Amino acid sequence: MKNTLLLFVCTLVTQIITAQNINLQISDSETKEPIDFAIVLLPDHKKSFVSNEKGIFMIDTNKYKLPLKVIVEQFGFELQEITLQNATSVYNIFLNPATEVLQELIIPPANAKIKERTYGRTNEGSGNIQGQMNRFDNENKDSGSEFGLIIKTNDHLKRLKKVHWHINGITFKRAIFNLQFYEVENNKPTKRIPHSEINFSINENQKGWLVLNTENKDIYLDGTKKIAAILKVQKIEFRKGENEGNLLMNVGAATSNIITLRSNIYEGWESGPMNYPFYITVDSYE
Known part of the structure; x- marks a missing residue:
């Protein structure tokens, strides 16, 4: 009985701790594809992070208390600022492609050595x-x-x-x-x-x-x-x-x-x- 109770308490504590983690899913607003290695900024804490190759980044709200301002950006996309208000397990964030041309067309000089x-x-x-x-x-x-x-x-x-x-x-x-x-x-x-x-x-x-x-x-x-x-x-x-x-x-x-x-x-x-x-x-x- 004691072992069963201990297992129940440990499981409950694990669930509570897990619930404090928020997963950001960062995707392209047009293609809906994940944006790999997006930049995640916590300006109030002067911290920067990188999402994984699937566009996911986990925020520990035991360490970074809610409400929490988050800025997400990636080269070639417009940045987006959100405020995390509650411990929702997943926040879906969609970035809009930047309107400016990222890489101009360059034609090398014809007569150059x-x-x-x-x-x-x-x-x-x-x-x-x-x-x-x-x-x-x-x-x-x-x-x-x-x-x-x-x-x-x-x-x-x-x-x-x-x-x-x-x-x-x-x-x-x-x-x-x-x-x-x-x-x-x-x-x-x-x-x-x-x-x-x-x-x-x-x-x-x-x-x-x-x-x-x-x-x-x-x-x-x-x-x-x-x-x-x-x-x-x-x-x-x-x-x-x-x-x-x-x-x-x-x-x-x-x-x-x-x-x-x-x-x-x-x-x-x-x-x-x-x-x-x-x-x-x-x-x-x-």
């Missing part, structure tokens, strides 16, 4: 410091943290061909990243350059140079001698029984390209004279 060039740091070791470039745990794995390199290029039109990133190892199971390019002012990213989405994953066996072929995406970079190549964390999966992990890379002092990062959207970009092995290969129209 095409030269293949590389920009960034191509050396993976040699006198650099191997360290924990990023540490992830349950507090920051969904925060949408971003890090990257500010890279010196030229001022010609450039078509992105490949992206190269050297990783010494990871101590979590799997991660999904999004690569974004920004214009730069005062050594900090400013305006995002419109281009096709570049999502990719790495797993616990990843080591050495990771090469992303982007030739079929028709991504053009122009108008600045500096660009920021930013890696945004979309999702982290820890190993079974663990709740933290590290991304390992060789970090070294920089003479030109520098590291920039921020822990979430509400934090300012921090830049410093360091870099890590990362470079891009482009066709430069000269």
Whole structure:
């Protein structure tokens, strides 16, 4: 009898705790398809998060009390602001596609000479410091943290061909990243350059140079001698029984390209004279 009563109490407590979680389902208002890795902002708490690949994000209302202001946005869509008033299990949020053109049609100059060039740091070791470039745990794995390199290029039109990133190892199971390019002012990213989405994953066996072929995406970079190549964390999966992990890379002092990062959207970009092995290969129209 005592065991039965204890089981009933435990089940009741579990149901009460579960009821405090609100699932946001974020979808495209036109297609009704889920929007993967949408940005979820809690402005009153200065927190930013990323939904999963099915457009779902869970809010713990034990931690973030109702009523709760929530802003949902994604590149290419109009942002939407709502206030969660009660602990409904699921809130369906539909984002409207943005009216402006995301990526203008670019026609390379007909008479230009095409030269293949590389920009960034191509050396993976040699006198650099191997360290924990990023540490992830349950507090920051969904925060949408971003890090990257500010890279010196030229001022010609450039078509992105490949992206190269050297990783010494990871101590979590799997991660999904999004690569974004920004214009730069005062050594900090400013305006995002419109281009096709570049999502990719790495797993616990990843080591050495990771090469992303982007030739079929028709991504053009122009108008600045500096660009920021930013890696945004979309999702982290820890190993079974663990709740933290590290991304390992060789970090070294920089003479030109520098590291920039921020822990979430509400934090300012921090830049410093360091870099890590990362470079891009482009066709430069000269």
